Amino acid sequence: MITLGIESSCDETSIAIIENDRKILANIISTQIPIHQKFGGVVPEIASRKHIVNIMPVLDEALNKAQLKLSAIDQIAVAYGPGLVGALLVGVSAAKALAFSLDVPLLAVNHLEGHIFANFLSHPDLEPPFIALVVSGGHTALVNMTDYNSFSMIGQTRDDAAGEAFDKVARLLGLPYPGGPQIDKLAKTGNPHAIDFPHALIKEKNYEFSFSGLKSAVINYIHTADQKGLSINKADVAASFQKTVIDILVHKTIMAARSTGMKTIVLAGGVAANSLLEQKLTEKCRENDLAFYFPSKILCTDNAAMIACRGYYQSLTGNFADMKLNAVPYLEL
Numbered sequence: 001m002i003t004l005g006i007e008s009s010c011d012e013t014s015i016a017i018i019e020n021d022r023k024i025l026a027n028i029i030s031t032q033i034p035i036h037q038k039f040g041g042v043v044p045e046i047a048s049r050k051h052i053v054n055i056m057p058v059l060d061e062a063l064n065k066a067q068l069k070l071s072a073i074d075q076i077a078v079a080y081g082p083g084l085v086g087a088l089l090v091g092v093s094a095a096k097a098l099a100f101s102l103d104v105p106l107l108a109v110n111h112l113e114g115h116i117f118a119n120f121l122s123h124p125d126l127e128p129p130f131i132a133l134v135v136s137g138g139h140t141a142l143v144n145m146t147d148y149n150s151f152s153m154i155g156q157t158r159d160d161a162a163g164e165a166f167d168k169v170a171r172l173l174g175l176p177y178p179g180g181p182q183i184d185k186l187a188k189t190g191n192p193h194a195i196d197f198p199h200a201l202i203k204e205k206n207y208e209f210s211f212s213g214l215k216s217a218v219i220n221y222i223h224t225a226d227q228k229g230l231s232i233n234k235a236d237v238a239a240s241f242q243k244t245v246i247d248i249l250v251h252k253t254i255m256a257a258r259s260t261g262m263k264t265i266v267l268a269g270g271v272a273a274n275s276l277l278e279q280k281l282t283e284k285c286r287e288n289d290l291a292f293y294f295p296s297k298i299l300c301t302d303n304a305a306m307i308a309c310r311g312y313y314q315s316l317t318g319n320f321a322d323m324k325l326n327a328v329p330y331l332e333l
C-alpha cells in the first residue's frame with residue numbers, strides 16, 4: 001500500500017510517500033522560514049502564495065526520490081487542519097485534484113494527530129497505548145492514546161502554546177524567527193536558576209497549561225531592568241525561561257502517566273526538538289520506570305511523512321473523505 005501525504009498547514013510545503021505503515025520512500029520538505037524571517041513571524045498570505053508555487057515541484061521531487069510514477073499511488077492523505085486556512089487550502093485542493101484524477105481514496109488527517117504518528121516512523125517497535133505530549137507552535141496538549149484510532153485529550157493550554165511562548169520570548173530578546181531553536185541554543189550558555197519566573201498551574205491537579213503569564217513575566221523583567229538602566233543577561237533570561245516551560249511540561253506529563261497507569265510517554269510537535277525537554281523527560285521517565293519515545297529531529301517539525309502515516313492507520317478503519325473536504329483552521333484533536 002503506497003500512501004502519498006501532503007502537508008501545508010503553516011510555513012512548510014511537504015509531500016511524502018510511504019509504503020504500508022512506516023516505511024518512508026520520500027519525505028520532501030520545502031521550508032519558507034527564510035522568507036518569513038524578515039517579518040519576525042509567518043505572514044499567512046505570503047505562506048499561501050508560496051505553497052501554490054512550491055507544491056508541484058515538491059510533488060515531482062517526492063516521486064523522483066521514491067522512484068515511482070503517480071499511477072503507483074494507492075491513496076492520498078492531507079492535513080486539513082488545524083493551521084492557516086489559506087495555507088491548508090493549497091494542500092487540500094492539491095490532494096482532492098490528485099485523488100480525483102487518479103481515482104484513489106482521500107484521507108483527511110488532523111495535523112496534531114500527524115505529529116504523534118511521527119513517532120511510529122522513528123520507532124518501528126512503538127505501539128499504543130501511551131500518553132502523548134503534543135507541543136507545537138499552535139498547541140500544547142496531553143493526549144491519552146489507547147489505540148491507533150482512539151485518542152482523548154486530557155488537557156491543553158488555556159492560552160499560549162509552548163512554541164508560541166518560545167517564539168514570543170525570542171522576539172523580546174531580539175532573536176530571529178522561529179525562536180524555539182534560538183532560545184534552546186542561547187540557553188546552553190546561561191544560568192537556568194538566575195531568574196525565578198512563575199510556574200503557572202504547576203500545583204493544580206489537572207493537565208492544563210498556561211504560558212501567557214510567563215511571557216508577561218519576561219516582559220516585566222526586561223522592562224524593569226530597562227527602567228533602572230541595567231543591562232540584562234540574555235542567556236540567563238533564555239535559560240531561566242526555558243527551564244520554567246520544561247519544568248511545567250515534564251511535571252504534568254509524568255503526572256498524567258502515573259494517574260492513568262500508562263507505561264509509555266511519547267513526545268510530539270516542533271518543540272519536541274528542544275534539547276532540555278528531551279533530556280529532562282528522559283531522566284524523569286527513567287526515575288518513574290516509564291518508556292520514553294521522541295521523533296528524529298526532521299520528523300519533529302512539520303512534514304508530510306507523519307501525515308501519510310496517520311492517513312495509513314486511518315484508512316484501516318475506512319474513514320475516508322470525499323470531494324466536499326474543506327480546510328478546518330481550528331480543528332481540535
Ligand code: KG4
Nearest residue numbers: 136137138163180181270271273274301302
Ligand atoms: O510543529 P511545528 O513545526 O509547527 C506547528 O505545528 O506549530 O512547531 C513549530 C514550533 C515553533 O514555535 C518553534 O519555535 C518550536 O516549534 N521549536 C522549538 C525548537 N524547535 C522548534 N521550541 C523549542 N526548542 C526547540 N529546539
Ligand code: ZN
Nearest residue numbers: 136270301302
Ligand atoms: Zn505542526
